[in-house]
Amino acid sequence: MENRTQVTHFILLGIPYTEGFETILFFTFLAFYLCTLLGNLLIFSAVLVDPRLHTPMYFFLCNLAVLDMGISSLSVPKLLASLWFQDKVISLGGCMAQVFTGHFLGSTECLLYTVMAFDRYVAICHPLRCLIRSSRWRVCALLAASNWIASSFHATIVTSLTFTLPYCGSNVVDYYFCDIFTVANLACGDKYILETVVFTNTGVVPMSCFVLILASYVRIVFCILKMNAGEGRRKATSTCASHLVVVTMFFGPCALIYTQPQLSKVLVTPVNIFGNLITPMVNPAIYTLRNKEVKAALRKLRGGQMPAR
Numbered sequence: 001m002e003n004r005t006q007v008t009h010f011i012l013l014g015i016p017y018t019e020g021f022e023t024i025l026f027f028t029f030l031a032f033y034l035c036t037l038l039g040n041l042l043i044f045s046a047v048l049v050d051p052r053l054h055t056p057m058y059f060f061l062c063n064l065a066v067l068d069m070g071i072s073s074l075s076v077p078k079l080l081a082s083l084w085f086q087d088k089v090i091s092l093g094g095c096m097a098q099v100f101t102g103h104f105l106g107s108t109e110c111l112l113y114t115v116m117a118f119d120r121y122v123a124i125c126h127p128l129r130c131l132i133r134s135s136r137w138r139v140c141a142l143l144a145a146s147n148w149i150a151s152s153f154h155a156t157i158v159t160s161l162t163f164t165l166p167y168c169g170s171n172v173v174d175y176y177f178c179d180i181f182t183v184a185n186l187a188c189g190d191k192y193i194l195e196t197v198v199f200t201n202t203g204v205v206p207m208s209c210f211v212l213i214l215a216s217y218v219r220i221v222f223c224i225l226k227m228n229a230g231e232g233r234r235k236a237t238s239t240c241a242s243h244l245v246v247v248t249m250f251f252g253p254c255a256l257i258y259t260q261p262q263l264s265k266v267l268v269t270p271v272n273i274f275g276n277l278i279t280p281m282v283n284p285a286i287y288t289l290r291n292k293e294v295k296a297a298l299r300k301l302r303g304g305q306m307p308a309r
Helices: 022-049 056-085 092-125 127-131 133-163 180-184 192-226 231-259 265-288 292-303
Strands: 009-012 089-091
Touching (some): 022 265, 056 092, 056 133, 056 265, 089 092, 133 192, 231 265
Antiparallel strands (some): 009 089
C-alpha cells in the first residue's frame, strides 16, 4: 500500500524573487491595505448615513465595498506576517479558509458586477420601471442575496474537492497564499474532477457574466446616444464609465490567472497582487472621483453633519 502522511499544515514560500526586500514590501503592502480598508469603510459609512444615497445603485456599492475589504484581508495579513516575522506556516484549516474565502468573495463580486450592469441598464433604458421603488428594492435585495448564497455553494464545492484529494508528498506551497492550483499541485491523486469543476465555475460562469455585462452596456450606449445632451446624459455616462473601469480591472486579472494556469511565476504573482490588493484599493476612488453625490456625503460625514432628507 502507498505510504501516506496526513498533512496538518502547509508552508507558504511567499512572493518569489523578493529576498532582501522584505521590509520595503512590508510597509508598502501595509500602506495599501490600510488605504483599502479606510477607503471602503468611508464609502460604506457615507452611503449608510446619507438618505439621498439609499438607492439600489449605492446598495450594490456597499456590497462591493464589503467584498473589497474581504478580498484584501484574505491574503494580506498573512503576507505581512510572513514578511515581518518570517511566519510562513499556515494550518490546514487556515489554508482551507483561504481557498474557500477567495472563491466565495471572488464569485460574489463577479455576480455582483453582472447585477450592477443589469441595474444600470434598467435605470437608464427603462427609467419608468425605477419609479416603483419598493418593487425595485425587493428585486435588488433578492439578487444580492442570491449572489451570496450561490457563491457560498460554489466555494464549498471547490474547497471540498480540493482538500479531499490525497496529499502524500510535499506540503510546501510555492506562493504567498493558498489557492486551488497551488495547493492541488501538491496532491498525488487524480485531479480530473476538480479541474473540470474549476474550469466550469471559474471559466464558463465568469465568461457568461462578462458577456451579459457587455450586452447590457451595448444597450446602455445606444440609450445614452439617444438622450438629449444634458445633466442626465452626463451622469449616466460618468456612472457607467466608472463601472466599466472596475469591471475591466476585475475580469482582466481573473482571465489571465484562471485561463492560463501554467503562466510563469514572474507574471502571475503581480497579476494576483493587482487583483487582491490594488483593485480593492482604487475602487473607492474610481467611484467617488466623478461622483458628486458620494463626494458630498463624504464631506458631510467628515464634518459630522447629517444631510437633510
